[in-house]
Amino acid sequence: MRRLRLVLPLLAALAVLVPWWAARRDTANPAPAAAALNLAREQGRAIAALRADLAAYRAETARRREAATAPRERPAAADGAVRDAATPPRVRPAAAEPPPPPPPPDITFAHVINPMPAGHGLHADVEVTFAALARAAAYARARGVGVRLLTCEFAGEARIRRPAAFEPVANLTRHAFEAYELGRRGVAERRLPFVTEIFENAYRETEGARFLGYTNADIAVQEDFYVKAAAYAKASDAFVINRVEVDDKDANGRPYGPADLETLYALGRKRPQRHAGYDCFFWRRDRTPLVSLFVRNVFVGYPPVGRHVMEALRCVFGTKYREIRGAHHTFHLGDRNGGWSQHGQYEHMNRRAARLAPGPFRRVARCGAGGADAVAAAAAELRRAPFERWDVPGAEWPPREV
Numbered sequence: 522m523r524r525l526r527l528v529l530p531l532l533a534a535l536a537v538l539v540p541w542w543a544a545r546r547d548t549a550n551p552a553p554a555a556a557a558l559n560l561a562r563e564q565g566r567a568i569a570a571l572r573a574d575l576a577a578y579r580a581e582t583a584r585r586r587e588a589a590t591a592p593r594e595r596p597a598a599a600d601g602a603v604r605d606a607a608t609p610p611r612v613r614p615a616a617a618e619p620p621p622p623p624p625p626p627d628i629t630f631a632h633v634i635n636p637m638p639a640g641h642g643l644h645a646d647v648e649v650t651f652a653a654l655a656r657a658a659a660y661a662r663a664r665g666v667g668v669r670l671l672t673c674e675f676a677g678e679a680r681i682r683r684p685a686a687f688e689p690v691a692n693l694t695r696h697a698f699e700a701y702e703l704g705r706r707g708v709a710e711r712r713l714p715f716v717t718e719i720f721e722n723a724y725r726e727t728e729g730a731r732f733l734g735y736t737n738a739d740i741a742v743q744e745d746f747y748v749k750a751a752a753y754a755k756a757s758d759a760f761v762i763n764r765v766e767v768d769d770k771d772a773n774g775r776p777y778g779p780a781d782l783e784t785l786y787a788l789g790r791k792r793p794q795r796h797a798g799y800d801c802f803f804w805r806r807d808r809t810p811l812v813s814l815f816v817r818n819v820f821v822g823y824p825p826v827g828r829h830v831m832e833a834l835r836c837v838f839g840t841k842y843r844e845i846r847g848a849h850h851t852f853h854l855g856d857r858n859g860g861w862s863q864h865g866q867y868e869h870m871n872r873r874a875a876r877l878a879p880g881p882f883r884r885v886a887r888c889g890a891g892g893a894d895a896v897a898a899a900a901a902e903l904r905r906a907p908f909e910r911w912d913v914p915g916a917e918w919p920p921r922e923v
């Protein structure tokens with residue numbers, strides 16, 4: 522009896538609890554599964570939405586970056602207005618606002634060279650130059666110094682292969698042999714461009730560059746060249762850098778080439794800077810017409826072209842001109858000078874041109890006068906006559922003066 526009194530409430534309790542527990546199992550179990558499914562669906566939708574927004578953001582960033590780096594190619598205002606009206610408002614991710622696209626690199630240097638045609642005696646040297654300039658430009662860009670690498674050549678000449686970093690400017694149209702009618706003097710034809718045409722072609726296509734540079738095609742540079750040049754450019758409006766002469770072959774007599782840059786950098790740092798010639802020039806681009814006018818009629822390849830370009834910078838920039846000697850920024854393979862054999866008539870013509878050039882310059886400008894008026898006057902004179910042949914006694918061969 523006593524046992525029954527204890528068992529009955531227990532059975533009663535079980536009768537109530539077991540179905541309740543069973544019912545709870547049946548109803549409670551499917552509920553979390555459905556919630557989880559709904560949650561997963563919602564997460565899926567959110568991820569899809571985020572992806573779409575991210576793609577839209579990336580496309581917009583790319584568009585803005587393109588518009589910022591190529592401002593002259595597209596009329597920004599009109600194009601932008603049409604695009605803005607046509608594009609439906611974008612839904613940005615609800616999360617943190619994405620960072621704005623990075624600013625376009627500030628182009629600081631435009632650097633032009635006139636490479637010799639393929640097969641020229643300095644072919645290998647020019648290959649080293651191409652490799653060294655491309656590497657220095659990439660190094661500089663990674664450190665916030667903008668560099669554009671340019672080439673200026675004659676149409677139709679076989680071209681030495683070059684890295685993709687080089688952009689051609691307008692082709693050359695004039696050369697010394699033709700302009701000075703050297704064929705009538707029985708001189709072998711060399712296609713030697715006028716410095717003015719190289720400078721002017723580069724100048725026309727480099728708006729936005731603060732400095733314009735010109736170096737001989739056989740001058741290579743250390744990897745940090747443009748970073749060092751940027752420091753000089755902060756302190757002066759024009760500078761020239763003297764070169765270091767390095768070995769042109771290794772101990773086994775194998776000539777150095779573009780694959781030997783590391784070795785050449787090390788040699789360039791180790792060998793003394795002794796050479797006094799001028800072959801590396803940088804100046805404020807906006808003054809280029811004055812420089813071009815001062816070097817008018819002088820051509821590449823024969824003395825005194827280097828000294829004359831240096832004289833032009835010294836005249837135009839005065840106290841803001843600087844000559845950098847004893848440093849290890851550029852290098853040249855071997856101690857050969859230029860690649861053309863001696864042809865007296867070319868050198869004679871170039872010396873004559875250099876001696877006469879300051880005359881016409883002084884008619885429209887004067888040394889140290891770098892204002893907008895002087896630049897405009899020089900530009901007008903160059904438009905009138907980018908090359909001006911003189912016809913004076915002494916230009917004949919053999920020369921009369923001693």
Ligand SMILES: *[C@@H]1O[C@H](CO)[C@@H](O)[C@H](O)[C@H]1NC(C)=O
Nearest residue numbers: 675676677678689690691692
């Ligand atoms: C320069 O000449 C080359 C041929 O050597 C030609 O392909 C190129 O289009 C020319 N460049 C310009 C700007 O005319």
